[in-house]
Amino acid sequence: MLRYLAALIFLIATPLMATEEQVVLGMSQNRVAITANFDGSEILIFGAVKRETAIPEAHPLEVVVAVSGPKLPVVVRRKEKRLGIWVNTDSVEVDAAPSFYAVATSGPFKEIVKDIEDLRHKISIPRAIRSVGAPMDVKNAQEFSEAVARIRTDNGLYQVLENTVEVDQQTLFNTSVKLPANLTEGDYLTRIFLTRGGDVVSQYETTIDVRKVGLERWLFNLSRQQPLVYGLLSLAIAIAAGWGASAAFRFIRQGG
Known part of the structure; x- marks a missing residue:
């Protein structure tokens, strides 16, 4: 009986000690x-x-x-x-x-x-x-x-x-x-x-x-929800960037 009583006292006291x-x-x-x-x-x-x-x-x-x-x-x-x-x-x-x-x-x-x-x-x-x-x-x-x-x-x-x-x-x-x-x-x-x-x-x-958030969130969701559209958009951006760089290079050469 004393052993169970001691165990009960310990269980009651433990939360109190833990929250001191x-x-x-x-x-x-x-x-x-x-x-x-x-x-x-x-x-x-x-x-x-x-x-x-x-x-x-x-x-x-x-x-x-x-x-x-x-x-x-x-x-x-x-x-x-x-x-x-x-x-x-x-x-x-x-x-x-x-x-x-x-x-x-x-x-x-x-x-x-x-x-x-x-x-x-x-x-x-x-x-x-x-x-x-x-x-x-x-x-x-x-x-x-x-x-x-x-x-x-x-x-x-x-x-x-x-x-x-x-x-x-x-x-x-x-x-x-x-x-x-x-x-x-x-x-x-x-x-x-x-x-x-x-x-x-x-x-x-x-x-x-x-x-x-913002553009990062939109692109992330697009890549997960519509991967084909995301791939085509990435390709279009890459082509546009390449064309823009080429046009700028030709303009600089002609200007020189």
Whole structure:
């Protein structure tokens, strides 16, 4: 009986402990419009920690901000040199890889987030990529997920921004995340984690809406809904551009 009573007390107390510190979040913008001349954007993320009790003294407060683009499957192929020629050999479909992923932290990631917490919440880049069910005959299947992370990091789509979250008096925090020009449309999940001693003590989630607008939206919809018309329009524009360039060149030669 005492054992069940203790378990009941624990279940009742756990939500109370989990909400001792809560995030009150703000962002400079929660919508990003992709236009014809879009060259990237910078999102300022700031917030405060709401408390019902005094600031805990055991461990300092740390903050982790993770921004994730839409998760899509991607096929990764391994190339090997055979008879002097590079050819595709093995291939693996990574089930879900964020099109964009940025992790900003108030300290070194390994020091402020325990591995078990990273595994539970999938905060780091390797944990954010989901790859299961690789063919049995493929060796070192994990290398394919690592290749996705490496390539997208080189392209600026994956970012690890350690020590970029400023925390003031364990109450206020702010950081900024740069979104590159080559963004994928969709909802960008933004997660805020408060940690103490490596343990996640609170979590908050919101989204950033990234959409094409204007001419970009019209062309995107046309390419999906009427691909034949889109192809003919692209051909007509290419011909007109070529003719215009040729006419301008002849005019310049005649003028000279």
